[in-house]
């Protein structure tokens with residue numbers, strides 16, 4: 659059984675962990691100094707892939723990330739951002755994948771991030787027709803040098819239309835202990851020569867015991883978000899998760915959850931986000947540690963499937 663305290667061993671010299679510039683990290687009430695310190699630590703420890711979106715914290719996430727990378731003198735990292743979703747206070751988000759909106763977002767993202775080209779531009783959760791209609795815009799943006807790679811991020815419903823390697827270079831989707839629905843799509847994408855990014859590995863902090871005992875403003879924010887999105891199953895899921903992890907003899911739920919996502923070989927990079935240096939260090943340690951053993955993976959797979967998550 660893999661031990662989370664064992665000495666890290668770099669696999670193929672590639673850190674398969676990316677930094678999510680989103681969530682509490684991006685909010686105006688979260689300290690700018692701490693946000694920058696997290697980006698610095700990520701860079702110092704070898705993270706070179708950063709993900710954000712035009713609509714995270716109303717644009718502040720891109721501004722923060724751009725400022726931090728510029729201040730730290732790092733222009734040569736890979737930065738992804740997203741287009742297509744608009745959040746409205748107190749109302750349901752709306753989608754817009756029109757050429758006008760995509761181009762407007764691209765210009766704003768370039769400006770906020772302080773970059774001349776977007777390494778990756780994802781369409782955020784398009785349906786099949788929306789994705790098809792946006793193909794020409796993505797191709798034109800690549801030809802103009804505004805974007806390097808085009809991607810689609812979202813759940814299975816979006817990603818199943820995205821295996822179009824002539825236009826789409828990369829997909830991003832959830833993959834965790836309780837939701838492996840995108841596994842076949844990741845395999846298809848790799849077989850088609852595309853890149854793949856896994857998200858929600860930590861199920862938005864579900865494994866963390868602090869979720870029930872918030873210690874900071876960001877803990878409260880994550881707790882409220884988790885309750886809003888997942889109220890009926892959250893307590894049950896947490897209890898079962900801790901039962902299985904204890905049964906497997908691991909001390910840290912997050913180590914097991916992240917190692918589980920990293921064990922999916924058809925995912926190139928797993929993203930996590932955090933507001934704590936200690937958590938960032940722990941996640942990097944997990945990404946560098948020995949992979950989970952096959953027998954442990956079998957038990958974890960059986961756990962997720964048998965409990966029928968996500969609802």
Ligand SMILES: NC(=O)c1ccc[n+]([C@@H]2O[C@H](COP(=O)([O-])OP(=O)(O)OC[C@H]3O[C@@H](n4cnc5c(N)ncnc54)[C@H](OP(=O)(O)O)[C@@H]3O)[C@@H](O)[C@H]2O)c1
Nearest residue numbers: 678680709857858859860861862863912930931932933937
């Ligand atoms: N989930 C989505 O809907 C979505 C959609 C598109 C893109 N993304 C991308 O994916 C990235 C990852 O986000 P995610 O939603 O998948 O979140 P996640 O990384 O699965 O979960 C983040 C939560 O885990 C906690 N956490 C992180 N490391 C921890 C550790 N070692 N120990 C204990 N708690 C830890 C964080 O709290 P602390 O701050 O206390 O560490 C936070 O509450 C985002 O930043 C974004 O770039 C996500």
